Amino acid sequence: MNLEKIHKGAPDKVNRWTSGSGYLDTDRLRGVGYGNLVLRRQSHLYLAHGVVTAAVLLGMFWVVSGNWERFIGVLGLGDGRQSAEIEYVAITHAVQLPPPPLIDKPLPPKAPEVPAQLVMPPKVETPPNVGKVKQVKKEEAPPQQTLATQEEIREVVQKQPGVGEAGSGGGAGGIGDGPVFVPVEKMPTFRRQVKPRYPEYARRAGIEGRVFVSVLISERGKPIKAQIMKREPGDRTVFDEAAIDAVMKSRYTPGIQNGRPVKVWLTLPIRFTLR
Structure with a gap:
């Protein structure tokens, strides 16, 4: 129903x-x-x-979860103990400490006393005894020798037949018009070096080589003449003109012998590469 x-x-x-x-x-x-x-x-x-x-x-x-403790207290289900709240108090009282004691710095060590040295008087060297000098008569005296100057020697060498100009230590020795080795105190150096021009024919053909050129430097550092001394390889004559043209257009410092500028031969290696 x-x-x-x-x-x-x-x-x-x-x-x-x-x-x-x-x-x-x-x-x-x-x-x-x-x-x-x-x-x-x-x-x-x-x-x-x-x-x-x-x-x-x-x-x-x-609402219940947010106020759970209050509900428990109202209903009397708690154990009667209340949670104590902990408060933190910051102590701002500063205690002034006394100044630290002074630290005595250690004294530097005393320098050792150096005993006074006795100053000895300088020794006077007595000249050696060479005996008595006797006067020699004019007829018995040996003939006086006169040394030739560098210019006089150069003139004598140039006047000798079959011998070329005086050259530097870097040049190769030779007979006739070639450079002759004559030692000097200071060899010539470059004052203004001209870079050699690479021949167009050799550049297109990819040819490389090295040329040794001897150039005669005057007392003023100007080149007088130049000649080919060696080629690597020996049959590569395509670089001769460019090498001679470069060394003749350059400027040099003169060679020095006995403190005076002299005319000297200087041998220069010139490399031609396509790198």
Whole structure:
């Protein structure tokens, strides 16, 4: 009897809760007013009720958890002991300390006393005894020798047949017009060096080599003449003109012999590379 009353009162409750049409199209076609179709028709009401209920429960849980200790105290479920609050107090009182004691610095060590040295008087060297000087007669005296100067020696060497100009130690020895080795104290050096021009024919053909040029330097440091002394390889004559032109256009410091500038030969190696 109770179930029949519940089924009979269900349509009235559904009509009160619903906000739209009381039936769906399928209800009218099938003539069914309960079961799954009724649940589908009122699903939005059930969803709203569930959301509201969940929100209320969540709010209650949040309030209770945040005030749990108060609820326990009100209900008398606690053990009666209250948690002591710890307070930290910062002590700002400064204690003035006395000044530190003075530290005595150690005295520097005394320098050792050096005994006074006796100053000895300088020794006077007596000249050696060479005996008595006897006066010699003019007829018995040996003939006086006169040394030739550098210019006189150079003039004599140039006038000798078959001998060339005086040359530097770097030049190769020779006979005739070639350079002759004559030692000097200071060899000539470059004052302004001219870079040799690479021959265009050799550049195109990829030819490389080295040329040894002897140049005669005057007393003023100007080149007088030059000649090829050696080639590497020996048949590479393509660099002769460029090498001679470079050494003749350069300027040099003169050679020094006995503190005076002299004319001297200087041998220079000139390398031609395409690197």
